[in-house]
Amino acid sequence: MNFRQLDLNLLRVLAAIHRSGSVTAAGRALALSQPATSNALSRLRDHFRDDLFVRSPSGLKPTRLCERIAPEVQAQLQLLEATLTERDDFDPAHSEMRWRTSLSDLGEMMFLPPLALALRQQAPQAHLTNVSVAADDVPAALESREIDFAIGILQPRHRGVRADLLFREHYVAMTSARWRPANGKAGRTLSARQLAEAALVVASPTATFHGSVEQMLVRMKLSDRIVLRARHFGALPELALNTDLLTIVPQMYAANVCERLDMRVWELPRTVSPNYDVRLVWHASTAQDPAHQWIRSQVHRLFGRMQAAS
Template identity: 65%
Template sequence: MNFRQLDLNLLRVLVAIHRTGSVTLAGKSLALSQPATSNALARLRDYFEDELFVRAPTGLKPTRLGEQLATDVHEQLLALETQLVGRQEYVPANSEVHWKISLSDLGEMMFLPKLASTLRAEAPHSRLSNISVNADQVTAALESREIDMAIGILAPEHRGIRSELLFHERYMAVTSLGWRPPSGRAGKTLSADQLRQSGFAVASPTATFHGSVEKMLSRMKLEDRIVLRSRHFSAMPDIARQTDLVAIIPEMYVRELKWRQDLRIWDITDAPVYEVRMVWHKSTDNDSRHQWMRQLVCRLFQR
């Protein structure tokens, strides 16, 4: 095996097939035809004397050597990109970077307007997309550069993922103005007994929040009191207003509802506190573009 005989462009094909599980999709991501990508895979197999990828019901799966090579090569390619591009002086006003972040529907409501406004002022030629990724797929999306960062109730433990705490979050209850607890006095906080006698409406977004509302209710042994599940937090205020249900929403959203005169807001007794974090891949640690973007997110949302 002579390294000088290896066409290094083939390594990009190796990583793309590993990421997509498909010769066709790998070729599209690299602007290569399907025959050209198949030929590249054949040359890789000849060079390494290994199948590298084998067919499975869900697509191409790497062999042990294929997994090791693709993982190592991917890290080296990311590091090389950072060395060649990321260390250049970054000038936001001239930047045409397309930023890709992952936010839940609530994160989009709470973070995206302010972030977009600031980018339009400081980096007007850049673009911004919310690529909403399931919480359990955030690490893979960061590794493949599908997204640049994610913000939410996340605690990734993968060795290649970095994170920074933005703020602490807790959940509160929202009801119609005329709603009263089934028993006891109507103070500012709903007691455990009052909660056990109430019906709940909850949102269960998949992206960046890990179903933390239902986890909280499960920890409090109240999951059997969930009457309605929605995919989006944005529906919660009107559900509370038009029903006798108690909507459970994050405190940061509560702040946006303070002006509404048709809702009542309650604290929840013994509600746990969660960490809202920004997460990114370590390969961008020294990239001046990404450093600027992370500093911007902290400037806008860290408290």
């Protein structure tokens, strides 16, 4: 007896005949003709090398083999039916869902606290883990389910990876409130010359979605003005606050820092600081999953508010 050669559709016939004690009744329940049901029973008998059912005055009676396997087949079919037809509702208040995301160190500072607050308020038993994944490796990590979603300066062009624009962002310069440019008027926007005369501190994390800061400085031929490189964006405010250094960071981050520290934000020349897009990305295989839909809706609610104004 080779299970791999068994047509699993026949097991529905076995369970139906066992339930009803009649080939005709079983066929009616399965929307099969009497000949088709009889043929299925014949194939079952050939496979199991057993009569399975024998005639009696009160109808078909199961053999000892059938009596052993039919109830188990029926139970497994019912379990499978329940699994396939049950609504996969998601109740955040009681779910113990575990999501995995990928955020850069700056993304962790900007996005993780609001997400954590939303989870504690609405899904207190759920879990969220930030996994370090380089931007180029995000599509593969989504496909392998290493992560469930990512937020950052991402432009996925891989099949199966979907993306939503959350907001558009641009870079600004940030200094201590006491800092002034070496020459020229201290207006709202620094000139290219004023920027070229400043001493710069930048973040150079090993895995980040913000490598474009240094790329921008290279295009401006200002990379030689970088006198200090930190591994994390979190170090930049203190470094600029207590020195004459100027740092270049996303405007959203600068606004957040200035709520806590005595810093000044300077706009950069428009030709210097192009806009860039911050996206939420996920894999198509989770598009209809209620738990994943819920967490993505939270990301949109918390961080997608600037999209309409972009």
